[in-house]
Amino acid sequence: MFAELNSILNTFPDKFSQEEFIIISERRCDASFLIHHFLSFYLRARCKVCFLGLVQSFSHYNAVSQRLGVNLVQAKEKGQLVFLEGLQESLSHLVPQEGQAGSEALNFLGDPTKGLQDLFQFVRSSCSGPSGALGCTDRSGGPEEWGPPVLLVDDLGVLLSLGVSVGTVLDFSHYCRATVCSRLQGNVVMLLHCDEEEDDGDDEGAEQLLKGLTHQCSLTLHVQGLPTGYCRDIHGQMEVCWRRQQADEQHTLNKLFQYKVHDKGASFFARGTSSAFL
Amino acid sequence: MAAPVSGVGNPGVRSSSLNSTSFQKKTRSKLLSIPGTRPSVQNGQLLVSTGVTSLDFLLGGGLAVGAVLLIEEDYYDSYSRMILKYFLAEGVVCQHELFVASAQDSPNDILQELPSPIMDDVAIPKPVEQPRLSSEPQDSLDTMKIAWRYQNLPKVQSTLTSSSRFGHYYDVSKTMEAEIRQAAKCHCFNLPDHPQQTTPSYSPTLESYSALLKSLQEVIQKEGFAGKSRNILRIGLHSLGSSLWGDDLCCCDNPKHTHALTTFLYGLRALLRSSLAVAVVTVPSHLIQNRALMGRIAKLSDTAIALESFKGSERETNPLYKDYHGLLHVRQVPHLNCLASQFPDHKDLAFKLKRKQFSIEVNFFLLSLFTFDIHTFPFIHLIGLTCACTESECNLSFWCIMFFVQHIKYLLI
Numbered sequence: 001m002f003a004e005l006n007s008i009l010n011t012f013p014d015k016f017s018q019e020e021f022i023i024i025s026e027r028r029c030d031a032s033f034l035i036h037h038f039l040s041f042y043l044r045a046r047c048k049v050c051f052l053g054l055v056q057s058f059s060h061y062n063a064v065s066q067r068l069g070v071n072l073v074q075a076k077e078k079g080q081l082v083f084l085e086g087l088q089e090s091l092s093h094l095v096p097q098e099g100q101a102g103s104e105a106l107n108f109l110g111d112p113t114k115g116l117q118d119l120f121q122f123v124r125s126s127c128s129g130p131s132g133a134l135g136c137t138d139r140s141g142g143p144e145e146w147g148p149p150v151l152l153v154d155d156l157g158v159l160l161s162l163g164v165s166v167g168t169v170l171d172f173s174h175y176c177r178a179t180v181c182s183r184l185q186g187n188v189v190m191l192l193h194c195d196e197e198e199d200d201g202d203d204e205g206a207e208q209l210l211k212g213l214t215h216q217c218s219l220t221l222h223v224q225g226l227p228t229g230y231c232r233d234i235h236g237q238m239e240v241c242w243r244r245q246q247a248d249e250q251h252t253l254n255k256l257f258q259y260k261v262h263d264k265g266a267s268f269f270a271r272g273t274s275s276a277f278l
Numbered sequence: 279m280a281a282p283v284s285g286v287g288n289p290g291v292r293s294s295s296l297n298s299t300s301f302q303k304k305t306r307s308k309l310l311s312i313p314g315t316r317p318s319v320q321n322g323q324l325l326v327s328t329g330v331t332s333l334d335f336l337l338g339g340g341l342a343v344g345a346v347l348l349i350e351e352d353y354y355d356s357y358s359r360m361i362l363k364y365f366l367a368e369g370v371v372c373q374h375e376l377f378v379a380s381a382q383d384s385p386n387d388i389l390q391e392l393p394s395p396i397m398d399d400v401a402i403p404k405p406v407e408q409p410r411l412s413s414e415p416q417d418s419l420d421t422m423k424i425a426w427r428y429q430n431l432p433k434v435q436s437t438l439t440s441s442s443r444f445g446h447y448y449d450v451s452k453t454m455e456a457e458i459r460q461a462a463k464c465h466c467f468n469l470p471d472h473p474q475q476t477t478p479s480y481s482p483t484l485e486s487y488s489a490l491l492k493s494l495q496e497v498i499q500k501e502g503f504a505g506k507s508r509n510i511l512r513i514g515l516h517s518l519g520s521s522l523w524g525d526d527l528c529c530c531d532n533p534k535h536t537h538a539l540t541t542f543l544y545g546l547r548a549l550l551r552s553s554l555a556v557a558v559v560t561v562p563s564h565l566i567q568n569r570a571l572m573g574r575i576a577k578l579s580d581t582a583i584a585l586e587s588f589k590g591s592e593r594e595t596n597p598l599y600k601d602y603h604g605l606l607h608v609r610q611v612p613h614l615n616c617l618a619s620q621f622p623d624h625k626d627l628a629f630k631l632k633r634k635q636f637s638i639e640v641n642f643f644l645l646s647l648f649t650f651d652i653h654t655f656p657f658i659h660l661i662g663l664t665c666a667c668t669e670s671e672c673n674l675s676f677w678c679i680m681f682f683v684q685h686i687k688y689l690l691i
Contacts, residue, residue: 161541261618262617
């Protein structure tokens with residue numbers, strides 16, 4: 001959880017807005033540090049988190065979260081976190097072996113016509129399941145109650161790389177938003193990697209998907225590398241766009257920041273005010 | 279002389295037959311100690327050497343175990359193939375197991391071309407050879423005239439002391455001797471040996487890639503790399519994505535199998551993350567027209583570098599680049615188990631293949647920014663040097679120097 005980002009987005013673990021659909025788009029850089037921020041933020045806020053970790057293994061997320069002060073193994077045991085490890089579950093579909101059936105959530109790998117329905121069923125059952133784990137009790141003796149459900153997806157570009165079409169991913173995101181945001185009053189955060197757009201629209205997949213998602217979302221974080229090239233002190237710039245009118249503000253703002261990722265966090269500053277130059 | 283201390287938890291390190299001391303470092307950690315690996319300074323991850331010491335330095339100490347290195351091939355696949363051979367040769371020297379897959383040449387051909395390692399000299403007691411008659415002409419070279427007291431000492435014999443060192447040097451002009459190579463266990467996957475069966479059910483990736491993935495999983499499970507083994511498996515995959523694998527990525531503008539290679543790379547990553555294996559994959563990216571697809575392929579690998587050789591291009595005769603054989607671009611550096619990635623300080627790198635070293639250096643002669651002829655303005659060339667060093671930082675100083683240089687040009691004309 002990055003304190004500076006919390007103040008930028010005006011969200012805090014004890015006071016955050018619900019029914020938010022947040023899109024993180026990355027271009028020419030790696031914005032996975034934001035996913036780690038949101039993961040630790042919502043776990044600290046005592047929400048029930050469903051995390052689709054398709055890009056890296058569980059131990060990677062656990063190692064980074066420990067540096068940010070959150071223990072994923074404990075959260076999983078207590079029932080607060082439901083983690084889908086894409087890499088491990090996909091092997092049984094990619095290299096089929098007799099007698100070993102993988103998780104049904106990744107059935108789209110074996111059969112493209114099915115779409116992402118199984119993945120959505122997995123999300124729905126994790127988010128709307130019983131709020132507490134059966135064996136876990138809080139101090140008063142009842143099952144632990146968690147807050148509103150949150151869905152985190154890292155990263156939608158992997159679904160495109162595995163052969164899922166853009167329309168299917170848009171349908172999936174729409175179903176997730178309808179279930180988690182509207183019906184369960186939770187939040188959804190999705191990460192999408194886009195590459196350089198070309199004149200003849202080569203990467204129609206990711207660009208189209210980004211446009212469709214930006215239309216549906218309430219908050220977008222566009223992260224890109226610096227246009228002048230790589231710099232050691234400034235890792236990139238982040239543009240924050242609110243789409244929904246906030247209750248106390250009349251107009252939507254776009255804010256632009258530059259950031260630098262450290263070992264245990266990230267610092268955000270206005271353009272040109274990096275500590276390397278001042 | 280240090281007092282001998284017994285090593286704790288150090289079963290993997292081999293001691294050579296003749297130790298000058300019996301001192302062994304006491305390690306309190308329970309980390310695996312596998313020959314040819316060392317923990318990373320930044321996050322304690324296990325690293326192996328790629329065989330090229332300058333590339334190891336660039337990647338932050340070495341290649342992480344469980345990660346994939348993607349090499350975008352140069353035009354004639356000469357230097358990328360060389361790096362693949364360095365990687366496999368390093369595996370032989372460190373006694374790791376090898377897995378080589380190729381659709382084009384037989385994997386045995388690649389294994390026979392491995393460069394010969396430069397031996398360390400270690401004194402080992404060897405029975406002194408029979409004294410030769412002094413009338414033989416070659417004897418004059420053997421008898422010592424000045425240091426004759428050392429005549430009868432054991433002769434120095436070159437041998438391979440590999441297990442304690444990280445990163446070795448190779449002599450490109452010689453190939454590795456057969457007995458060293460055969461000491462290492464190699465698994466080969468030659469695509470023509472695996473006939474394509476038409477399966478009625480849908481396969482998420484191409485037949486050839488599925489067969490390769492299956493073969494990899496079998497080797498990993500059979501040899502125990504996913505569980506109890508104490509050795510590393512080095513996987514070298516040559517020219518993936520080329521037409522010989524059945525993929526049309528390289529021949530069509532709008533390929534039908536857009537996600538075959540990316541699905542394979544995802545499966546490869548899944549296999550590697552749960553086992554003690556490292557993979558080096560070369561891809562002929564100059565044939566792939568779709569740049570966004572290349573970006574997605576690079577995103578699915580952990581480390582990605584691209585080689586651009588000067589052979590055949592007009593830069594070969596350019597005096598700026600006469601010291602180098604090509605440019606090396608670092609596309610991606612991983613950050614496994616940590617938040618920030620450690621990119622190399624400079625991204626303008628050039629490489630040169632020397633006989634005993636593959637060197638990668640910062641390229642100071644980046645004068646592509648300047649449009650005037652450097653032959654007539656040699657001192658402007660020098661000024662250009664100072665600001666071409668840091669390409670993207672210090673924009674203010676760059677523009678000052680540009681302004682100054684432009685004015686000098688007008689003075690001279």
